[in-house]
Amino acid sequence: MIEATLCFPLRTSPGDGESESQPADDVSEADEVLLIEKRRGLGDGWYNGPGGKLEGDETPRECAVRETHEEVGLEIDPADLEKAGELTFLLDGEVHTFCHVFRTTAFRGEPRPSEEARPEWVGVEEVPYDRMWEDDRLWLPGVLEGRTIAGEFAFSGGEPLDEAEFVRHDLEWDISFTDDG
Numbered sequence: 001m002i003e004a005t006l007c008f009p010l011r012t013s014p015g016d017g018e019s020e021s022q023p024a025d026d027v028s029e030a031d032e033v034l035l036i037e038k039r040r041g042l043g044d045g046w047y048n049g050p051g052g053k054l055e056g057d058e059t060p061r062e063c064a065v066r067e068t069h070e071e072v073g074l075e076i077d078p079a080d081l082e083k084a085g086e087l088t089f090l091l092d093g094e095v096h097t098f099c100h101v102f103r104t105t106a107f108r109g110e111p112r113p114s115e116e117a118r119p120e121w122v123g124v125e126e127v128p129y130d131r132m133w134e135d136d137r138l139w140l141p142g143v144l145e146g147r148t149i150a151g152e153f154a155f156s157g158g159e160p161l162d163e164a165e166f167v168r169h170d171l172e173w174d175i176s177f178t179d180d181g
């Protein structure tokens, strides 16, 4: 089983008379989310949050910080990540990937592209779900509203996961995580 992370930085778009966007004080104020267009690997060409697989003995929180920095250059204090979800992706009845989802309104730097990803700020009401994993439209809107989710998503048809058929899902909202990563 692969253990992976996704991270969704959120900010407030510039108001009248302001030239720059600001990190939001909390999720309810945020109206833009940083997505990436993936340039390689699983989900190549699709939009997603920055993230990827855990390496060595790092924690999910450390992984989300490292992947966000590697992919788009933002710096995040691990303590500023809020655990928002636990997603289990099944392929042909077996757990393929367990994914920890984080969001944050506190980060430093400006996003820049990398070999792995092209970053793009998008309005939380304009997320391009037709260019994302099919399951994202089921859970990401709630995560961007500040809710928590435990979800199970079943795919069928063999590897690779991003070419398999999405067949079933089960969602539980507003849960407290026993382990916040």
Ligand SMILES: Nc1ncnc2c1[nH]c(=O)n2[C@H]1C[C@H](O)[C@@H](COP(=O)(O)OP(=O)(O)OP(=O)(O)O)O1
Pocket: 004, 005, 006, 040, 041, 042, 043, 048, 050, 051, 052, 053, 054, 067, 089, 097, 099, 133, 134, 135, 136, 153, 161
């Ligand atoms: N079904 C679904 N919906 C939404 N997001 C995902 C899935 N399946 C997934 O695997 N994912 C996410 C989980 C991870 O964040 C990425 C996949 O990670 P990947 O790009 O393979 O990991 P990296 O460590 O960045 O890869 P390399 O650096 O080794 O290329 O997609």
